[in-house]
Amino acid sequence: MIGNAHIDPVWLWQWSEGFHEVKATFRSALDLMKEFPEFIFTASSVAFYEWIEQTDSDMFAEIQQRVAEGRWSLVGGWWIEPDCNIPCGESFVRQGLYGQLYFMEKFGRIARVGYNVDSFGHHGMLPQLLKKCGLEYYVFMRPMPHEKELPGRLFWWQAADGSRLLTYRLPFDYSTWEGELEQHVQRCAQEIPLPFSQGLCFYGVGDHGGGPTRKNLETIRLLNQAGGQLQLRHSTLEAFFRQVEQHAETLPVVQNELQHHASGCYAAHSGVKRWNRRAENQLLMAEKYATIAEAVVGQPYPDDLSLAWKAVLFNQFHDVLAGTSLEAAYEDARNGYGQALAIADRALTFALQSLGWNIHIPLEDNVQPIVVFNPHAWSVRHPVEIEYRIKGAGVLLDEAGRVVPLQTLRSQVTTRWRGRLGFMAELPPLGYRVYRFVQPVEQPVDFPSLKAGEFYIENDALRLEIDPASGCIASLLDKRRQVEVFAGPAARPVVVADDSDTWSHGVFRFDHEIGEFTAPRVQLTEAGAVKATLRVTSHYHNSRLIQEFSLYALSDRVEVKVQVDWREQHKLLKLRFPVRVSQPSVFSEIPYGAIERLPNGDEEPMQAWVDLSGVLPETGEPYGLSLLNDGKYSYDARQNDLGLTALRSPIYAHHEPAEPDPDELYSYIDQGIQRFTYVLLPHSGSWTTARTVQEAVLLNQPPTAYAITFHPQGELPQVNSFLAVEPESILVNVLKKAEEGDDLILRAFNPFPEPKQAVFRLSFLNRSFEAVFGAYEIKTWRIPRRVSLPVSEVNLLEMTG
DSSP: OEEEOOBOSSSSSOHHHHHHHHHHHHHHHHHHHHHOTTOOEEEOOHHHHHHHHHHOHHHHHHHHHHHHHTSEEEOOOSSSOBOBSSSOHHHHHHHHHHHHHHHHHHHSOOOOEEEESSOSOBOTTHHHHHHTTTOOEEEEOOSOTTTSOOSOSEEEEEOTTSOEEEEEEOSSOSOOOTTOHHHHHHHHHTTOOTTOSOOOOEESBOBBOOBSOHHHHHHHHHHHHTOSSOOOOOOOHHHHHHHHHTTOTTSOEEOSOBOOSOGGGGTSOHHHHHHHHHHHHHHHHHHHHHHHHHHHHOOOOOSOHHHHHHHHHHHTBHHHHTTOSOHHHHHHHHHHHHHHHHHHHHHHHHHHHHHHTTBOBOOOTTEEEEEEEOOSSSOEEEEEEEEEEOOSOOEEEOTTSOEEOEEEEOOSSOOSSEEEEEEEEEEOTTEEEEEEEEOSOSSOOOOOOOEEOSSEEEOSSEEEEEOTTTOSEEEEEETTTTEEOBSSOBSEEEEEEOOSOTTOTTOOOOOOEEEEOEEEEEEEEEESSSEEEEEEEEEETTEEEEEEEEEETTOOOEEEEEEEEEOOSSEEEEEEEEBSOEEEEEEEEETTEEEEEOOBSOOEEOSSEEEEEEEOTTTOOEEEEEEEESSOOEEEEETTEEEEEEEEOOBTTOOTTOOOOTTSOOOBTTOEEEEEEEEEEEEESOGGGTTHHHHHHHHHSOOEEEEOOOBTTOOBOSEEESEEEESTTSEEEEEEEOSSSSOEEEEEEOOSSSOEEEEEEEGGGTEEEEEEEOTTOEEEEEEOSSTTSOOEEEOTTSOOO
16 A cells, blocks of 8 residues: 655646645654554655745654654655656756755655656657666656556666666556545556556555545454455555566666647647757756856856756656646746746856956957857867947958858847847867957958749759748758758648647547648848848738748758747747658657657657658668757658647646636737747758757757957967867766766766767866767766766766666
8 A cells, every 4th residue: 555645746736835735744644653653654756845844844854763763765766757758868967966866865765766647648768767766666657558558567667778677557547536545446446557466556645635534444444453365555666666577677668758748738838849959958058057157267066057957857847847837836836947047047158258267368459259169079160149339340250260151141230339249160079169350341252142033042952942922941952962842832821720639638649630821921131141031921810930941051951940939829839840761760859869750740858959851762772851840849741741730829727627718818828029049950861860869969059159358468278179079979978066076976867769878078177988879878977077077877866877
């Protein structure tokens, strides 16, 4: 018998009410322990424990005592029970890192049972993440048996890297209500997995907290006193798993993600999903450069980055990040993400500018130095835009005096003296390069412009043409391979009927198309040596869609900036891309991994990219398209037709079977203006050879440019790389200060299904080391600052063993 209280800290209520329920539930459990010495309580979510510690030290001391006695069971080991599809891979690491270290500090132990009983699906790399955070077992409930067929309730769940852990799907609800317990016990007994003689039965009032009641505990006593074959034992999840583990070698192995439940959650509430993506990436960049700035120029490492991460982690709670909470909850979420972004922005700005102030830049007349920082451990060529003060025609030079093509772009402000400069920056791995903007000059250098016309733009790699009648892409020609990428109108905005509730319960695809955006206006807004842009504006009823299609010099990608002013209700917006291949296969990014899914039209979760590849009908050669994004998480694929889900507009927190009152005034999700960017990356071969992964990371963590002053006394060179990895396919996702001690932590990831051997060169520490990665493997190292001490591989908790 597992006494628990499923507590949603946010859902149909705001977090302040959730906090009260946590405190009341924990108080109730502690009081019942005094009356029922056999009672054991199980609770997850480290954030709850920290709330108690910060507001009621006496209650917290009671919990510590009960944990030490074995009567209060710590499970989960994560900061909260998050959505298990939408956070990035590193967010899942931080859930475990901050959660388990808190448990170890306050209770002298870590959790061993992963615990996400209410999350709406579970991505396929969780076994690796759980294992490397010290968790040995996993408990979940959704998807239910009618949504996902499994070989049994108890099985080994294995990730693509080979990590596996013993996993149990709850047979019924995690909660019981007054008067239900006896019937609930009988149902659970019928679900005991053969050949075992033990089963799990969760009980206690949940969702809004409450936990086991006095009546529950009295009923359990009465059932045991009645005798019979069924014995009810107050216990823990860990004890259950330890028992069944002794005979678990014959259990089936599941090598797949655990999906789907509530597929509408992948797209519900674009705002919270965009805030989450921005905060995750800004924190990762801030950590990297804060670490480097401390080591190189002595800029103090900020001590509030963990506070920022915890704000992000809390708002990844499954009912918040999934978009299924009441409207007021998103004011709280925006505040939390705003706090995290403010901390990250400040840390990154201080780190980058402290490095910039130490670069040797001699004083020159009529020169504006510009330093561009690359946050990635590989060389980058990427467009950079920066605002500047207009003093006349100018020329851009690199550190060696070579002229760099540049273009004057539309400024973000409307004045006569402020302009915007665009150029393609060539940047070393995880480092920077200084450019010099000289103005005024008597004879500006003219560079040939990208080809552009009323309805087309073109560079050396691609030619894109817009159909003026529909506003869709009429042609995208891969010039190097002479391949027409699309089989029909592409970037086609489709309006889909969506009468489902906020979760889209029981809905697994959105395919009832009821309209399209029409009456387009096409404008050529930029045409120069660096960038050419076509703006397409179209309308559907009261809604407006703007897509700005851009090509850059020396680039094989199409960047599309989107602005939607959405005024529809119970409708969904998709952008469709029919790729001109046969035998399609679809891969998409999942947290710290990738997965192949069938192109059967089902709505699926993703991270920053999805790829549809196949063979060209004329030649049979492999070819495909990667679709990258900076804040969307939902797609479908109908054979060769790829669809990006831009938004949904259900009622806030509408849960079937409740029927909306036609006379009531409701708030609808995703009303008004939103912005996002996607990138089209056509390629030969498959996603593994197309730089899909790197380009998606680059879209979400672009270089940062600053106009800086002269520093004749600076000692750093004008071009510098602090850290590089070979091959470039290995991603250095994390460089940070260790949570304990003064060492540094480096985390890298092989995002491909083939093993890789890598060399890491940390020039800022005068260190290098080698490593071998398995398929989709995450590796972490603790790096002492003293070169005489060895680099050691650690787990995700930054511990050896």
